[in-house]
Amino acid sequence: MKIIVLEHPRIRSKIRFNDIANTPLWSCLMGGYVASALKAAGHEVRLIDCTVNGWDFSETADEIIAFSPVLLAVNCVYIWENSGAIFAFFQNLRRAGFRGHINLFGFYPTLAYRTILDFSREVDTVSVGECEITVKELASCLETFGSVEGIAGLAHRSGEGIRVDDPRGPLRDPDLFDLPLRADGGFRTASILGSRGCYNHCSFCPVPPFYNNGPLWRGRSPENILHEMNSLVSMGIRNFYFADPNFIGPGKKGKERTLRLMELIRPLKITFGMETRPEDLDEEIMESLVSSGFTSMLLGVESGSSALLGQLSKGSTLNGSEHAIELCRHFGIEPEIGFLMFVPDSTLSDLGENLKFLRKNKLLNRLDRTANLFSHSHIVFMGTSGYRRYEKEGRLTPAGYQGFEGEIEYSDKRVAWMRDVVVFACLHVLMESASFDSPIHWRRPQEQGLAKKVNDYLVKMFERLLKNAESLKTLDDPEMVKKDIEKEIDSYG
Ligand code: SF4
Helix, strand or coil, rough: CCEEEEECCCCCCCCCCCCCCCCCCHHHHHHHHHHHHHHHHHEEEEEEHHHHHHHCCHHHHHHHHHHHEEEEEEEEEHHHHHCCHHHHHHHHHHHHCCCEEEEEEEEHHHHHHHHHHHCCCCEEEEEEECCCCHHHHHHHHHHCCCCCCCCCCCEHHHHEEEEEECCCCCCHHHHHCCCCCCCCCCCCCCCCCCCEEECCCCCCCCHHHHCCCCCEEEEEEEEHHHHHHHHHCCCCEEEEEECCCCCCCHHHHHHHHHHHHHHHHHHCEEEEEEECHHHHCCCHHHHHHHHEEEEEEEEECCCCCCCHHCCCCCCCCHHHHHHHHHHHCCCCCCCCCCCCCCCCCHHHHHHHHHHHHHHHCCCCCHHHHHHHHHHHHHHHCCCHHHHHHHHHHHCCECCCCCHHHEEEECCCCCHHHHHHHHHHHHHHHHHHCEEEEEECCCCCCCHCCCCHHHHHHHHHHHHHHHHHHHHCCCCCCCHHHHHHHHHHHCCCC
C-alpha cells in the first residue's frame, strides 16, 4: 500500500526563535522510525523530510497529490505561532482532492489529540504515545478496509465522541524497533536515539506523558546502537548527536551500559554529543565518554534555586549541578546549560539565587549563553502535569495555537515584570547577533570587545532591575524600561 510519512515544513518563530522547548529533540527521528516500521511491514513508503529538502507547504502538497498515498502519516510538530499553517495545509490538501487517510503522530498530537480532532475535520486519526506499532496497525487496517476501532493508542472519532479504545503501552525492548530511515540530504551530524523515555517526572516535560506511564526509561543494547553507528560511519558520517532525553540510564545498570557502549564505539574514532541530568555524571563515566569522542554536552540544570528545583520535581540538587559542571570542565568540555530563569512561582529571592549560581559557576561570560540563560521562561504545554496543576489552581489562561500553551499568572507581579523586561532585552540581543550586519553578529571576532561589553551590560542590567524590583513599591512602565534598554544596547553598535 502507498504511504507517505511526512516531516512537515517548520516555519521559524519570530517570537520564540531561541526556544527549542516546542518538541523534545528526539522527535527529529520519529518520522524515520515510523517509515521504517511501515517499510518492514511490506508497504511502499516514501519518507518526505522537509527539514532536509527545504520544501514549503505548497511544494509538499503538490508532491503528496502526485503520489496519492492511501495513508499520509505526519510527525506533527508544534511550531509556536505558526502551527496553524500545518492545519491550513491539511485543508488545502482536501480542497485539492486528496482523499487518503491523514494520521498525526508525535509529541504535540499526543498531548493535544482531543483538541486537534475536535478542531480539524481533515485529520482522521491521531496516534497517541509511542507511534511505530500504532501506525503500522492502522496501515494494515486501511489495507483490508477494516475498522480503525480497537487499535491501541489510536484516537479516532466515534458515535461517543473522540476515543482511544486502549492505551498503547511502550514496547519494552527498544532493540525490536527497525532502525530509522533517513532522508537523503548529505547531513554532517547524524542524530541517533540510544534510549527512550526518562525516569524523572519534571512537571514541564512532555516526555513522561508521551509514554503513558509505561516503562520509564528503556535503553537500546550497546551492540544494537553500534550496529546503527557502524552503518552510518560506512556512509561517511563522523559526527553524532544522541537525541535521547536522558542518555545515561538510571543507577548502576545505566552506568555499566554507558561504559560498555563507550568501549564499543571507541574504535570508530567519531565525535559525539548528548544531553543528560547532572546527577548521572561521575569521573569514570566522563573519562570513558571523552576517550570515545565525546565533545559536546547539554546539562539539564534548570534552576539555581533549590526551592524551585523541588517545585519543578526535578530530583536534582545544586551541589550535583555544580559538581557536574566542574567535572565537564575538568575533562575539557564546556557544558551548555538547560535553565529556566523565570518560573510562575519564582520569588525575587529565587532570581537572586539564579544570578548567584550562574556567576559562581562562570556561566555569564559569553554573550549568546548569557542572553539564553537569562531569557528562558517556564513553558507549560497541554497534557503535562504542570498544565493540569495550574489549571486546577485557576491560574492558567489557554494561549498559543488552539490553547496548547498555558499563560500562567505569576505569584509575584514583580517577577513577571522582570521577565517582561529581561526577556525583551535578551531577545533583542539574540536577534542582533543573528543579523550579519550587526557588530555583535556571532561570527564576528569576539576580540572586538563589543560582545563582551553587551554581555556585561546584560548582567548588570539584570542585577539593577532585580534591585529596583526589590525596593520599588510601584514598578516602572515595562514599555518605557524596554525602550531605554533598546537604546542602550543599540548604542554599542
Ligand atoms: S530529566 Fe526531566 S526534563 Fe529531562 S527528560 Fe527527564 S522528565 Fe524531561
